[in-house]
Amino acid sequence: MIRSRFVIMLGILVLLTSFIVSRIAFANENVHDIALQNQLEAVAKKTYRYFEDFTDPSTGLTYDAVRFQDGEVKEAKYTSPTNIGMYLLSTISAEQLGIISREEAVSRIQKTLNTLEKLEKWNGLFYNWYNTDGTLKTDWGQFISQVDNGWLSAGLIVTGQAYEELFKQTSKLVDAMNYEPLYDPKVGQFRGGYFVDRGELTGHHYGMFYTEPRLASYIAIGKGDVPAEHWWKMYRTLPPEWDWQAQIPTGAFVEYDGVSVFEGHYEYNGVIYVPSWGGSMFEGLMPSLVLKEKELGTNALGLNNKRHVELQIAFAKEKGYPAWGFSPAATPDGYSEFAATPLGTSGYKDNGTVTAYATFLALEYAPEEAYKNIKALKDLNSYDKYGFYDSVNVLTGEVTQAYLSLDQGMIMASIANYLYDGVLRNYFHSDEIGRNPEDLLRKEVFSIQ
Template identity: 80%
Template sequence: MVVVGFLISSLLVSPAAFAKDNRHKEFDRQLESIAKKTYRYFEDFTDPATGLTFDAVRFQDGEKNAAKHTSPTNIGMYLLSTVSAEQMGIISKKDAVAKIQTTLNTLEKLPKWNGLFYNWYNTDGSLKTDWGQFISQVDNGWFSAGLIVTGEAYQELADQTSVLVEAMNYTPLYDPNVGQFRGGYYVDRGELTGHHYGMFYTEPRVASYIAIGKGDVPSDHWWKLYRTLPAEWDWQAQIPTGPTVEYDGVTVFEGHYQYKGINYVPSWGGSMFEGLMPGLVLKEKELGAKALGLNNKRHVELQIAYAKEKGYPAWGFSPAATPEGYSEFAATPLGTSGYKNDGTVTAHATFLALEYAPKEAYKNIKALKELDTYGKYGFYDSVNVVTGDIAKAYLALDQGMIMASIANYVQDGVIRDYFHSSEIGSKPEELLKKEEFSIQ
């Protein structure tokens, strides 16, 4: 089994090795061209009066259907995408600041709860009450991240962004008895969610990191998240193995799963964005070389291996739009309770993997284009490589992940650098540095 694991790893080419290839300059140009098309989504589908981006736009039977509502994550992705576009020369700094200024002016007026933003607003700036009044921990985390990066990128906006971030109080969502966050709070019901965000290798860790950096929750919260669920919870996909260690006085089970002879810490569903989306802003690759950074690399390797095992012409499994709606997809074995796989591939997964497998990403982008998934605003959200069905939709969330991923790749981690140059971003860095997963 070890030999199999070695062979899979040997199929991947390191970013440093690919950079020596003559194609890397051509690849950078291709990525910048993709980013230009992708950012056009934000230019065409952001309300010019409010600076709020549409959640999604679908093209079907010659008709355009725009979802004129937005979320804190969508707003955060718009901010990150606009910074990314400016850094790559797609728009000028003057334009970027003007666009974001419009958004910030709107944000100051939006209704909030303890400084946290409701999960849905109409793009005219009104609260979307027909979907309830939910406060989401994870969505606010991405919103905070976008504000932090913006404030560092444009000092002329720093006062506005800082006021908004500091007012966002994560403490009411935290359960000190468990040391974990609740999923959120229903304002109209006056109830916290019944579930906690307990798994570490999922996208809510961005909000956890930010809440620690702000001082809203104690730093030992980081260690009270499950790397894998306890071994005695035998309903999970595998029974994890690994040592029990101590960090900062907290006992942590450093468990792992195994697939094709390779050890890894699972996400909940086995999708790419759960594992790698936080790396858009967190220096996991740089500071967590023996933990999160290494695990990110393993998940990319294993997603590629999973697609090869299935005989698919392309890889990249993550929640995405479908022709009928939206659904969760994954490389199922990589999850504790793995999401389904039916051959649906989404482009944002490839771009999240750029820095861990650039040569494979280069090939996969070409494969996705050959599957006729490249349109006016970049890549359509998904294609089923078994049936050929294409979801001719663009989602602000996924467009934003593509934009920030490209900017980080061609501009040497620029989005992460901005985030970590803030006090909130730099304060918890030791948490990333000191951990060692049992997957070496």
């Protein structure tokens, strides 16, 4: 009798202990989540201040960059289709985060849309550079960029779903953006763009799949401007016989929709992955700001995004760096491409330069590591009035005191998606252009399982 009571009491004690431990763990996780949320909201508030202070009040076009150098403020009063698209996404994010009201968001975006309607275009596509007063920046040539127009299309699509009263205006702009003239049907890939003043397409194609132009490809398919087979004509890795690439890939040919695709992969530190061109974070993860790669591409793009985040972190650890996040960014002398070099087909350099936006792109795949990295970047004195300066060299401690609208936009969009369950992706996929090609994301299986 005594023994049975003892066993019962012991069982109750074990259950009680287990309950207490689980509650403590839950409480700790909750505290971490709240701390991260507070941190992100504070960063977003400072980051959006950039768009409030450096957007032309008459046109709604945001400056490309602002530098604080030798006691002077140098404002780059020109912009690109990508910058405009990121301003739209950032303003929607700011409203979602409670930084501005819905009325202010609509008013700001309306001004931008009115300007977009007046801007000079080619086949409905936008030139790559405009002055923020709304005039074409002709001294930089007359180039039409496939990838940059893709980001403007994405911003417009999300805007039309976020604000019903703007849908007619955004749809008209997107429908007019004809990507077909940039497509090479013989190769099944897009050219990089078109020089209007020279009347010629670029000599190169956007052949690599796991790079940022895949968003414009997805949109062009969703619009019906190019055939769906284009998705399968891009290289997951380059063919093994192209022996100049960083690694000779391993894999096999798989057929999708009647197209034979080489599903190849690289390997780094025992982990297999599909490479980007340069090995940078934005090539891999920027499209997932609006594409449901994490949700729908669980055997392909979503899984690969996770691998690239993990490998960027591992690369920094191997190098002994106090922070991670390798991607193109501003430098004291201008702008340069950086990467976790092994992750690229022709990897960009690594010299210890990290950029904050790469951390925020990784939020949904590694929130705890991102939280720690945010603190590490602050410890490197790279955080100020408009959020994080664009880059810091972790070896020298040199901070590039510049803000780029593109990179500020990626931070804003990443925070909104993380805190509000992929809100920008949900808007994008609510539109038929985002919804139509979803099966392309679902059906693929990368050889990295």
